[in-house]
Amino acid sequence: MASSVSIKDVAARAGVSVGTVSNVLNRTDGVRTETRARVEAAITELHFVRNESARQLRSRRSRIVAVLVLDVTNPFFTEVASGAEEVLGGAGLSVVLCNSDTDEVRQSRYLQLLTEQRVQGILIVPVGPIAKQVTQLRRHGISTVLLDSKMMDGAACSVSVNDVDGGYRAIQHLLDMGHRRIAFVGGKGRESQVADRAKGAHLAFLHHRGTGGELLSLTVRSLTISGGCEAATQVLEIPAEHRPTAAFCSNDLIALGMLRELSSHGVAVPDDFAIVGYDDIDYAGAASVPLSSVRQPARELGRIAAELLLEEAGDREHHHRQAVLETELVVRESSATSHTSRRRGAPKR
Secondary structure, three states: OOHHHHHHHHHHHHOOOHHHHHHOOOOOOOOOHHHHHHHHHHHHHHHOOOHHHHHHHHHHOOOOEEEEEOOOOHHHHHHHHHHHHHHHOOOEEEEEEOHHHHHHHHHHHHHHHHHHOOOOEEEEOOOOOOOHHHHHHHHHHOOEEOOOOOOOOOEEEEEEEEEHHHHHHHHHHHHHHHOOOOEEEOOOOOOHHHHHHHHHHEEEEEEEEOOOOEEEEEEOOOOOOHHHHHHHHHHHHOOOOOOOEEEOHHHHHHHHHHHHHHHOOOOOOOOOEEEEEEEHHHHHOOOOOOOOOEEHHHHHHHHHHHHHHHHHHHHOOOOOOEEEEEEEEEEEHHHHOHHHHHHHOOOOO
């Protein structure tokens, strides 16, 4: 049976040393073509399957890289992970996807487990401060790159997006469309990305203070579709004369939830209420009312982070780099109607 065949059996069948078989398995240069062919033929004939667990115990390092994200149900993060897998798979590494669910305790448990498994590296979208844990991971020889976030002291590689500018773009667009009372919808967590998007939103209002208006902050329990439904309920509970006419949501799932809940209450988007999301996931353009969104280069985030991790793992003289990518505002129907024009004569339901 395949499970009983050892590397010694393969060496005996091929007439070579165990070391030569190991070199073939590890794709090491220096093995002659005819010798390599004999070893590969013996592997096929004996149905040999490499015991990867035993190899990892000897080397004290696995060929696994973990991608630890905030929410595996958010298509943005699966797109980021796909980008990372493109690069890491090409380097002969396997990728496992882990979900912190925006929970710092759960994040810590995953990091402990991954340390025990001696993974080769971790790409992490952090919840809360992460510097101490990154230092501990590095002590164990585990390369770590921050995803969709950054470490201000430069103590680790990171790939992030200019979320302040992204938030600014979203509010600038809504102001340009005539909206003056706008809601920003964020969560209760400590995600730095959401905080930066809120900062950009406030900056846009400050730079246009002459136009008047108000930026309301709405807090929801989760950055999900259900959180968006919760935000819509909060908006509808505000007296009509004080109610915002638009919302900038900190991700697309919230925006889609708002769209669904407002529509179910007869609120027309964008005629009665405009919505802008963030991430530009595939579902954004396919919504019942195509969603305006601030696009992040998700796959590129993953690819660059993976490249930085490979650099760090393979170079003792590696210097940490902080890559910052730019966003793009994609305007669709959910915010395309001018609020000023509608107030001047278009009917309001």
